[in-house]
Amino acid sequence: MTLQRREVVKTLLADRGELLVVAGLGSTAWDCTAAGDSALTFPMWGAMGCAAMMGLGLALAQPARRVLVLTGDGEMLMGLGSLATIGVQKPQNLALVVIDNERYGETGMQATHTAHGVDLAVMARASGFATGVLVRDAAGVAALRPCIHRDKGPHFAQIKVAAQKVPLVLPPRDGALLKNRFRQALLGASAALE
């Protein structure tokens, strides 16, 4: 059975503990909000192509914490070079998961490159990620949990999901608010005074 994006993201974020999350522009950010808004999720409303690198910056700054980037195939395709950059840096605490519906979901469901067979997981492995898997079923999603929470990374997963429109569940939009609440939740109230 084809995976449903909202269920996949809910599973990935279940019992997230101290996990730090970057949610890429568009549907994946709404998916993360639908799974439960959190100060330790940074949803992106712009800067398309930057989600993976935000995860790298966060992972380097917080080596004792686990970092998960959840983003879409279109967003990832706009920043493919970051796979090479992350592959060079090899942050052990970073996992990058692409929710791949093979569509640009926010702009009219136009086909992305992955619809034509572009294999992001192979690119990640070739770039030096510790793992890079293509996931098509619930068992594969469940198997990602150790990669996200425990095993040495960097990890990459491309999860094929149904191309469907789902109800918008939107996080706060104000970028300064999103930044400040994340930093305060992670670094303490004094982060606002830095």
Next chain:
Amino acid sequence: MGNPRRIAPQPVRHDSRGSLESRSLNAPIAAEIDWPLAAHQVLARLGFGVVGYVPDAGHKRLIELCQADARMRTVVLTTEEEGIGLAAGAWLGGAKCALLMQSSGVGNIVNALGMVRECRIPLLVLVTMRGEYGEFNPWQVPMGQATADVLRAMGVAVQQANAAAEVALHADAAARLAFGGYCAAAVLISQRVIGIKSFLEQAAQ
């Protein structure tokens, strides 16, 4: 500082071909001021823990100094835009990030700078200029001439370092502006500082 140094007009030296590409238009004055060393000291003193860069000949020494500094994690980028994500993520995690790039790279960060402004993320960018002053490569000129305007259009504070002695002072002030004011600040390091290489000189470097 005493009298400000002026770059004396130099006779154009012709090689056997006498071509534009092979002549030294304006070799830098023998460096009395080690601006990369001074800039590195500023970055270290202010606690920059992450330095992202796309290599540029003008940044060669500063990159190497940062790479040799155990307090700094250097991240080589495939394109400058990656540096904006890197810096934003680092700041979310409590680390200061500086970016080193050539002026052409400023063209690659424009949209991502929207996130920096909207989220009020402090960011220091040190830009070595091309296409600005005595450039031999015409393809560098459009972006080099537009660099300051493009940055300002995206809300970045711009400081221009036209002499070696100014670079570290500007880097220090720009970093304080950025991290004190939760904004982006860029220091444009003139070709008057880094020297204007001919293509042959650059290739031999």
